[in-house]
Amino acid sequence: MAAMEEWAFPTRYDQDYLPDPSSPYWFPVRETMDPAERDAAVLVRLREVMEYAYSTSSFYKNKWDAVDLKPADITSWEAFEQVPVVTKAEMRQSQADHPPFGDYVCCDESEIHHIHGTSGTTGAPTAFALGRRDWEVIADNQARILWGMGVRPGDTVFVAALFSLYLGSWGAMTAAERLRCRVLPFGAGAQGMTARAVTWLARVKPAAFYATPSYALRLAEVAEKEKIDPREFGLKVMFFSGEPGASVPSVRKAIEDSFGATVIDCGTMAEMTPFMSASATKETPEGMLLWQDIVWHEVCDPETFRTVPYGSEGTPVYTHLERTSQPMIRLASNDLTRWVMEDNPCGRTYPKLPNGVYGRIDDMIHIRGENVYPTEVDNYLRQVADYGGEHQIIVRRTGSMDEMIVRAETTLPDGQREAFDRDTGSGLQSFLGVRVTFESVDANTLERAEHKSRRVVDEREHTKR
Numbered sequence: 366m367a368a369m370e371e372w373a374f375p376t377r378y379d380q381d382y383l384p385d386p387s388s389p390y391w392f393p394v395r396e397t398m399d400p401a402e403r404d405a406a407v408l409v410r411l412r413e414v415m416e417y418a419y420s421t422s423s424f425y426k427n428k429w430d431a432v433d434l435k436p437a438d439i440t441s442w443e444a445f446e447q448v449p450v451v452t453k454a455e456m457r458q459s460q461a462d463h464p465p466f467g468d469y470v471c472c473d474e475s476e477i478h479h480i481h482g483t484s485g486t487t488g489a490p491t492a493f494a495l496g497r498r499d500w501e502v503i504a505d506n507q508a509r510i511l512w513g514m515g516v517r518p519g520d521t522v523f524v525a526a527l528f529s530l531y532l533g534s535w536g537a538m539t540a541a542e543r544l545r546c547r548v549l550p551f552g553a554g555a556q557g558m559t560a561r562a563v564t565w566l567a568r569v570k571p572a573a574f575y576a577t578p579s580y581a582l583r584l585a586e587v588a589e590k591e592k593i594d595p596r597e598f599g600l601k602v603m604f605f606s607g608e609p610g611a612s613v614p615s616v617r618k619a620i621e622d623s624f625g626a627t628v629i630d631c632g633t634m635a636e637m638t639p640f641m642s643a644s645a646t647k648e649t650p651e652g653m654l655l656w657q658d659i660v661w662h663e664v665c666d667p668e669t670f671r672t673v674p675y676g677s678e679g680t681p682v683y684t685h686l687e688r689t690s691q692p693m694i695r696l697a698s699n700d701l702t703r704w705v706m707e708d709n710p711c712g713r714t715y716p717k718l719p720n721g722v723y724g725r726i727d728d729m730i731h732i733r734g735e736n737v738y739p740t741e742v743d744n745y746l747r748q749v750a751d752y753g754g755e756h757q758i759i760v761r762r763t764g765s766m767d768e769m770i771v772r773a774e775t776t777l778p779d780g781q782r783e784a785f786d787r788d789t790g791s792g793l794q795s796f797l798g799v800r801v802t803f804e805s806v807d808a809n810t811l812e813r814a815e816h817k818s819r820r821v822v823d824e825r826e827h828t829k830r
């Protein structure tokens with residue numbers, strides 16, 4: 366087996382390393398090696414990470430002792446797939462019992478370099494503790510992934526996401542810094558900031574841009590209002606995480622058409638930072654590759670948490686290979702995806718999520734025996750002429766029947782919407798395969814997301830969470 370570049374645990378990357386400028390790969394061996402050889406190396410690493418977690422955290426020790434599992438037992442993939450998954454509820458409990466970081470912090474607390482957290486406004490927050498050395502390793506890994514996207518030293522990277530508890534923006538920033546880029550940590554979310562972003566983008570003309578997909582579309586609308594064509598920003602690559610969108614065909618196309626840039630999808634979960642370990646590349650721009658030597662990604666049956674065969678749908682389960690602060694070992698995501706293993710145009714030998722991560726299990730709408738992904742509604746509406754750019758999905762129970770109402774904006778004036786309402790309603794209904802009550806509303810009346818979109822309002826009692 367060819368020696369894998371800087372493959373060690375605990376991990377320490379050479380902070381001065383940069384690839385040969387002509388190389389499409391940061392680490393040519395690790396990225397293009399025989400996947401079976403890579404997997405064999407990962408299995409050894411998983412045992413090491415588990416030994417480390419078992420000996421440094423009561424969380425993992427108790428969890429594994431309860432099922433009589435020892436890290437040394439992990440000598441096969443069958444054995445690894447029986448490691449019980451970690452749920453978000455367990456982490457919340459651990460942090461309630463051992464504030465503020467829970468008993469799954471494996472490093473000395475003096476090592477903690479950054480504290481981030483869940484950005485939701487309801488429920489108990491979860492704190493993320495990131496070690497100083499981990500932060501460097503995260504930067505290195507994500508710089509490597511940015512390299513794969515075609516970002517290069519000296520490029521200006523415009524970060525248009527919240528700089529607060531949210532890890533997305535900080536992760537993009539630290540990666541770009543490690544890559545020797547020029548970072549513009551613009552942020553998002555303050556009053557009037559989107560219009561100012563338009564001005565800055567037009568003036569600075571960055572090469573790369575990071576945000577949530579909803580925010581990019583919002584930015585394009587604001588630019589249009591300011592009479593600026595987003596293509597004038599001259600962006601080369603736009604990379605997105607945080608929600609489905611960059612792999613939803615019509616959303617992706619809307620962003621590409623507005624900005625004239627390559628759209629790249631990436632992102633797992635904040636807990637999993639380096640969260641870009643699932644990411645497309647410049648030459649494999651669609652879907653997301655699973656960079657298996659950075660984080661071990663499995664796609665599993667949501668009941669048994671055994672991996673499903675390539676070609677099948679399941680829920681992602683993630684394991685850190687390099688984190689020493691709060692390593693996640695088989696973290697259950699509750700998301701939905703499908704994975705495949707095929708030849709990738711970029712030459713990387715990683716499995717791929719051809720449709721990205723297309724939804725959360727608990728956001729799927731169950732209506733009269735059918736499942737509807739909210740992203741399908743987005744995908745459909747986005748290619749309808751005269752669509753106003755935003756919509757809402759309301760699910761309610763009328764009598765004994767569930768009803769799905771889609772309320773969508775249109776740019777058509779009131780009085781000229783009859784055909785639009787009829788055709789969009791029936792088109793949506795046959796696309797989704799469920800009955801839909803369709804209503805149009807004036808453009809620019811529904812709320813735009815500054816961060817992640819929340820478009821579903823489920824008014825049914827039994828699904829209230």
Ligand code: 8LE
Nearest residue numbers: 532533606607608609631632633634635640722
């Ligand atoms: C489809 C990954 C990050 C830092 O951008 C993020 O949003 O982390 P966070 O706040 O922990 O949220 C994670 C959840 O966002 C995932 O479980 C998934 O439901 C969604 N998500 C993140 N990136 C994507 C995504 N869904 N495609 C993505 N690229």
